[in-house]
Amino acid sequence: MTTKSKTMNTKRTELKVSAIRNGTVIDHIPAESVFQVFKILNLDASDKQVYFGTNLESKKYGKKGLIKISDTYFKPRETNKIALVAPNATLIEIKDYDVVRKGKVRLPHQIDGIVKCFNPKCVTNNQKVSTSFLVTQDHKGEMKLFCKYCEKTMAKENIEFI
Secondary structure (H helix, E strand, O other), X not given: OHHHHHHHOOOOOOOOOOOXXXXXXXXXXXXXXXXXHHHHOOHHHOXXXXXXXXXXXXXXXXXXXXXXXXXXXXXXXXXXXXXXXXXXXXXXXXXXXXXXXXXXXXOOOEEEOOEEOOOOOOHHHHOOOOOEEEEEEOOOOOEEEEEOOOOOEEEHHHOEEO
């Protein structure tokens, strides 16, 4: 009877999620940015298996988000988008259940053709000219985008993806 009572008092304290055979895991997404990452990668239109969690406990960040996408690997254009909204995210590529590549996303020095300039008078908003921004930081260390055409500086909260 002692064995039975021990079994009955055992509680699960973690949620188990099945591993993906092939695909990508995006980890350490700020909890408030999970849905934005989901949207910019068009995962709502994906026919692949997608798992996501938000407000998950993280010793390093407090709260974080996580997205797993089966049979999907991202190109630099997509990882640049992730870096703009989740600069501390980690990409983990998986093949046959094994991690084959793991690394933090990196903010590029320049981004072209993925973000709209917030200045309505910018040539990129009035003619068929592709956008181009230098990625910089302000005195507080906050990421900013400097438009190479109109020379306006845009904050993270003004980013609109094309």
